[in-house]
Amino acid sequence: MGITSLDKILLKVQKPARYVGGEWNSIRKDWDSVAVKTVFAFPDVYEVGMSHLGMQIIYHVVNSRQDVLMERVFAPWLDMEEQLRQNSLPLFSLESRHPLREFDIIGFTLQYEMSFTNILNMIDLSQVPLRSSQRGDADPFIIAGGPCAYNPEPLSDFIDLFVIGEGEEVIGELLDLYKEWKAGADRAGRADFLRLAAGIRGIYVPSLYQVKYNEDGFLASVEAKMEIPGPPVPARVTKRLLKNFDQAPFPVKPVVPNLGAVHDRMMLEVFRGCTRGCRFCQAGVIYRPVREKKPDTLLRQAEQLARNTGYDEISLTSLSTADYSQVKEVITDLLNRHAGKGINISLPSLRVDAFSLEMARQVQKVRKSGLTFAPEAGTQRLRDVINKGVTEENLIDAVTGAFGAGWSSVKLYFMIGLLTETDEDLDGIVSMARRVVETGLAQRVPRGRLKVTVSAASFVPKAHSAFQWEPQDRLAEIKRKQRYLKEKLRMRGVVFNWHEPEVSFLEAVFARGDRRLGAALEKAWELGCRFDGWTECFKYEKWLEAFRLAGLDPEHYAYRRFAYEDILPWDHIDSGVSKKYLAREHRQALEQSLTGDCRHEKCSGCGLCPSLEVDLEIAGGKSVRAGYNGGAN
Incomplete structure (x- = not known):
């Protein structure tokens, strides 16, 4: 994005420091020298997102690699969204101001259900097709992880793949796979990459699963599609977690925000x-x-x-x-x-x-x-x-x-x-x-x-x-x-x-x-629902209308x-x-x-x-299983 066009719109928003980047300890890599470009997307305002330790950890993990860059983007407040749409400007990253549509992977964190409309809004502002089924080979992959990913279904129409569990290790495996797939001379379309990604433990690809409902409207099954060629899609996706947490990567040079964060x-x-x-x-x-x-x-x-x-x-x-x-x-x-x-x-x-x-x-x-x-x-x-x-x-x-x-x-x-x-x-x-x-x-x-x-x-x-x-x-x-x-x-x-x-x-x-629920979520976004966790923005009647329209x-x-x-x-x-x-x-x-607490009982x-296959890890002592009682499982 041109500096002049950005400067013009920043003069018209309340908190321009949310969008300028350049913070202490932020990392700016040469765009053309890395093989894979990723952006961490936080679906709330800058002050909230910069308080999130998980973002700082993944930003550190990815940028520790020489072959990959990770930049950041936060949900633009209502005034900034208005300026972007009026000027036909795409949502952009803080570090390099590249439009999000130019990245290989856009990764959202799912911390709170009431941020879901912001996710749709950010995808749309990025000028990327809203639904995963509408995206072509030139579009970035939209991925998501975090606590809300443990029930990924309401967002499954919009997210290409979910990371279930802790991301420090699985993100590296996913990036390695993408880099190899992207460099392949005979690579197939995006569906091929998603099929390969489903083979990584902790990766859930919604498009590879068939959902069926009973006549009464209740859920009957969520099953892996069997007709897809290649290795079998896992019937259940098991979470990823870190072992030897004491040695886990940790950002000791975190990005220091430009303006006061919620937890500064x-x-x-x-x-x-x-x-x-x-x-x-x-x-x-x-x-x-x-x-x-x-x-x-x-x-x-x-x-x-x-x-x-x-x-x-x-x-x-x-x-x-x-x-x-x-x-x-x-x-x-x-x-x-x-x-x-x-x-x-x-x-x-x-x-x-x-x-x-x-x-x-x-x-x-x-x-x-x-x-x-x-x-x-x-x-x-x-x-x-x-x-x-x-x-x-x-x-x-x-x-x-x-x-x-x-x-x-x-x-x-x-x-x-x-x-x-x-x-x-x-x-x-x-x-x-x-x-x-x-x-x-x-x-x-x-x-x-x-x-x-x-x-x-x-x-x-x-x-x-x-x-x-x-x-x-x-x-x-x-x-x-x-x-x-x-x-x-x-x-x-x-x-x-x-x-x-x-x-x-x-x-x-x-x-x-x-x-x-994806249909109701999309209707609510179309009706103008944004920042639903913010009292001044919450529009309950529009949500009820969205459910009515979605049946x-x-x-x-x-x-x-x-x-x-x-x-x-x-x-x-x-x-x-x-x-x-x-x-x-x-x-x-x-x-x-x-x-009782199994650490002590x-x-x-x-x-x-x-x-x-994991143990409790207690500081100053050896890992313990606390007398595993297999019969209760």
Whole structure:
């Protein structure tokens, strides 16, 4: 793209820094000297995407190769989209300003269902045919990965192939295959490459699978097409994951954004995976098993990040950082090395049973960052249903330590709409908030400074979780529960936040949806739906119109209760955790029976370690299988 034409439109948008590139540590390669050109596409604005560690990791992995380049692109905000369309300009990358249609591969990350219309919009702005079936040999391949890829069906009409699982290794295999295929003198069309790609473990090519429905409209099967020549297409696509995570590639020179990002700090990935077994949690399944980095590795990476970025905060990231086996030692060493430089250590959302006064005092030595605790439910009965494994006294002990160490505000995160929930469970949220306020006052926090923020998200059933069979609460019931809490949480020192229920409803539709939803998604995009996760942009009535035009009932997807024997839209995607185990966990939820953490107790029999031939990796100790119980699989 010409600099003059870009400069003209940048004068007409609110935040031009989103689109200019040239950031510290960004990588600009010679376009003509590399064999394969790829671009990482994040389907949200620059400030959100630049906070995503996964993008930084893949950007680092790909650009470490001499024969491939990876550039970046983010969803243009509404004003920038208007300028691109008015001036007939294609969407372009930040590093070289090449139109996206000139790349070999455009790779999207699927972090959130409500970004799906942005994906369609970015494909269209790239001047690439929207549907994969319409693309020719001159068009780039559109690929996607991330947590939402574990139910890829709603996007299957638009994505050429999905990467299931962790991308650090599989992306290299895919690039090697593409490079070889592209250089072949007798190469066939794009269908030939997709057929070859399906042979890589962790690659799902939707066009190679046949979907059938029963007369009642329910899914009958998703099966590999048998008539295609060549090696057989796998009946199930098994996720990819990294072994020896301590040696995994990690970006110690991450790109530093041009303007403030949502999370503007160093991100140090402490470990990957979680075996706590919260039954609503998809991430706890798809990122299994736990694999920790060694303390020396973390300290070395922190030194390099501080030297290469200039940030003044290190965030220890994982699904549950306080569960890291040597968290206290690492925090102490990080503070000893960096506190004198004015660098703060922050912890993300904490489990209330894994927090101590000592940790609170340590991490606030430089300055206090926010503390968020996630009790999830208001009563012990409901916490046992979801296998949370913590008590109200755990929370009170944690906030007592926090207030005593000098914090004056905490955030509490809950879910509403969980299975078996009653108003008594909602009253438990109110009671818990009141006790936290009373605890703060007892710890001599001035009443004018004391602040307890209660956030209540609506439960969304997710694929590959123990609650995947459950319907979502109906919209009217979610709204009633929100009003109920809003009224009862009117107390000094408490702020109540909630999620827009219509957004959560659509999230459930696409989280549980099948391939037919592509028609509604395309209609919604045509009607102008963009940035559906942003309150100011969300247009619920247009979504309802899109479903009407597509002849689909969204309630069929959000409110249907699946039976254990039903074919689920994502059954052909293998997370490594057996469906039999998830069904057992669902039954135990209804019995309010707890399942232990296999890091510290006996193996729960989820089936992942033997099926994927992987072990737990605990820092400072040998890999363990924790006494695998094969019978539960």
